[in-house]
Amino acid sequence: MQTGHGDGATPDRATTDEPREKCGVVGVSLADRDAARPVYYALYALQHRGQDSAGIVTHDGFQQHDHVEMGLVGDAFDEADVEALAGSTGIGHVRYPTAGSVDQSCAQPFTVSFNSGSLGLSHNGNLVNADELRDELAGLGHAFTSDGDTEVIAHDLARNLLDGDLLHAVRETMGRIHGSYSLTVMHDDRVLGVRDPRGNRPLVVGELDDGYVLASESAAIDVLDGDLVRDVRPGEAILLDADGTGYESRQLFEVDDTAHCFFEHVYFARPDSVIDGTLVYDARRELGGALWRESGIDTDVVMPVPDSGRAFASGYADAAQADDASVEFAEGLMKNRYVGRTFIMPTQDERERAVRLKLNPIRSTVEGKSVTLIDDSIVRGTTSTQLVELLRDAGAESVHVRIGAPPIVAPCYFGIDMATREELIAADKTTAEIRETVGADSLAYLSVDAVAAALDEVREDLCLGCVTGEYPYDVAGEATDRDVDRPSPTGLAEADD
Template sequence: MCGIVGIVDAGGVSIQLYYALYALQHRGQESAGISTFDGTNLCKFKGQGLVADVFSPPVLKDLKGTAGIGHVRYPTTGANLPENIQPLNFQFKDHFISIAHNGNLVNTCELRDEYEKAGQIFITTTDTEIIAKILIDEIDESGCVEDAVRHCMRRMQGSYSVVIMIDGIIYAFRDPLGIKPFCLGKLDQGYIVASESVAVDALGGRVLRDVKPGELIQMDADGVRCTQIAVAGKRAHCIFEYIYFARADAVMDGVLVYDVRRTIGKKLFEEDPVSADSVCSVPDSGTAYAIGYAERSKIPFVESLMKNRYMGRTFIMPTQKERERAVRIKLNPIPAHLKDKSVVLVDDSIVRGTTSKRIIEMMRDAGAREVHMRIGSPAIKAPCYLGVDMPTRKELIASDKIQDEVRHSITATSLHHISLDALVEAIGFSRDDLCTGCLTGCYPLPITGETADPRQVNFIDGTYQSKLESFESRAS
């Protein structure tokens, strides 16, 4: 899970990239980086930590140019090493190249092996460098970025939304199944591609549409051009983006995430009604669900857990010990709202169960009589191989337990997970167009040792299909 952004803007890009990354901070907190092209050279800066900690005004001032890309990272492939911080930057012949990637390739080992046998060396342990190698090799061969992206899509198995800048021209492409989100927006004097629409909103821009699965978008001083490289029979949008990862105010593939979560909250009540004194959420990710639950049940929504807003997300903190310590610092129960009360506690998901158990214990210590847990996702049964740092089956509490065993383990009075059918209905796509791998154990592409329902991908000879707009026409 990472956040990426690419911007071309006649007025300069460094500040805009900074604010776009700020808006995408929830997608990765380990490191951040920006590369820009000043017309002659790459200007680059990256470091470990949050966006606000990595970049200072003097640093941003030095990131000159009218095109640039940025990245916030949470590691899925590749260790927590400085060399793995993105964007990765290369010089090849006379070309300056910078690349950032959200997703995860499942055939990294085979591809890396192949390149190493051919004598190539790697400077990072990320799959992003492999994408860069495939692209650069093919561009060297054919001289055509479009062909190189087509070649990439043929070779790479997995999820990938990629932004690459070559000599100040930005190319963005999304895997043919559309697993990771990616959208295109218009700014006052330029264009933006970003993992989520919230980055476009943060810059006062207008979201034009999502980058289509299998599409290549080119952005430069002449405007935006789009080429459909590949089309899959069925898509596989990550269902967990709607449940947890994306910001509630993001619009992804035409769907407002907040509305999905609120609808799920309503369905949670319909599926398993309970009478209680109040509904409360695990803030912030459970809030839209809890509001929906309260609306449908007519049970008042009362904030009973207060969040320290200066903490990161516990789920994406890398170690168990850090996550456990973080829960108590992050959430504080309000005894006056809990004493002798029966409470419906709504959250987005249960992963390991340790956080849920800790929260319920804190609520009981604060006086709650009953805690009925309601969860906006079905039970997580299997790991993710496609870009989310989901634990192994052994660590997932529901992988080998039925619902009542999970309830007992987290000490809830009652427990209900939303059904997969209700979740799919709330999102509004066909179930066949969603990846549900971590919920069902069946993945949308072949993964060694796992069950799969692989999507058929057809490649098309692309010519530029549409030229959205030129800078000249925008100016007039």
């Protein structure tokens, strides 16, 4: 858990100039075939959300089976591992740690056996009161094997599952945990998905020919040749039938206002995913168009920083051309897909060199031209500085940087590892000072209001903590933009589909 001023990243891990992905969760219930392989494929579709560990837990109606390893999905599993996971229900997880250690003890799904059966839990998000609950549960005799907040949720669920009623136990635990979370839970052979009462983390439900699936993004449903049914609503639980024939929907908590993470659309989610009813690719093009309308400049060429800047740049160029500007969309940077992320480089000099290994300019696109470079965000400014220098070295006459999000001025406490407040370039610099630091001829960010409009959301329904410094959850030492009263539980009324 991250609390207090200036520390929104896992210690000793904040070495990248990019925001780090959070986690991805999956839950599957099928009629008459093993769930492990569909979960495995779904995790591949969510690999972008976490690369440190991967795991699957299944249940065959009699006992639980699990396989959890460090590394990418393809490294964590071989054919024999998947074949050994018997049972038609299962959950899965890919992890990047925003709370807890980077080791096997915090890899997920987290499993526990107790008097009321077996429990598996996958978590995407971050709790802000995990330490408080851990101390309370430890005082009641619970023994913890990790320092992650997922184990806190698992122990609290197990404590509330003594009567075997999973929906009741989840409702009780939701009343105690505070922060962001989407969970897939397996109690014996029943799979459940739940989204926190403000819907900060995404979760969707889909239908397969022979069952149902829960996943962080709809792309995981697509890879299983399924159909997206809808987003799981904030505060809602979806309980899949053990035989794969249907699901039960329960609204466990009343929702007064949401706190959807706008950064899912800006950076994290796959462009082909639908998040909260909006295709991410379309949202990024809308954001790019808004960027032109707010701060467009008529240069010879507009180019993306691959890959996440591509849809922004496309939307920006189309909006420019609609205004009869002469700007042309072109690929000006070639990405080497076989180079590891910059964060694995041990020294700053090597990290800067890694930018040149990873991205190489296409000289014919750049030489002798005025260039607009489109990116999704600037974190520390290191990468932006290197890219502007690359383009100048390739002969660009001028380089204008446009960013498809507002300046990141504060850390995220809810599942994104961006950097500490002290490391964020926009935390203590003006846009003019950042422009000078990165060496651009001009620099502009997208406004918060433009982000809300492009996502077809009211500003108050978005989590904007990283760009405003005001958070939708009560974080110790930080300002909140909401009433911090906890959401109210409902009487387990059935939700309308």
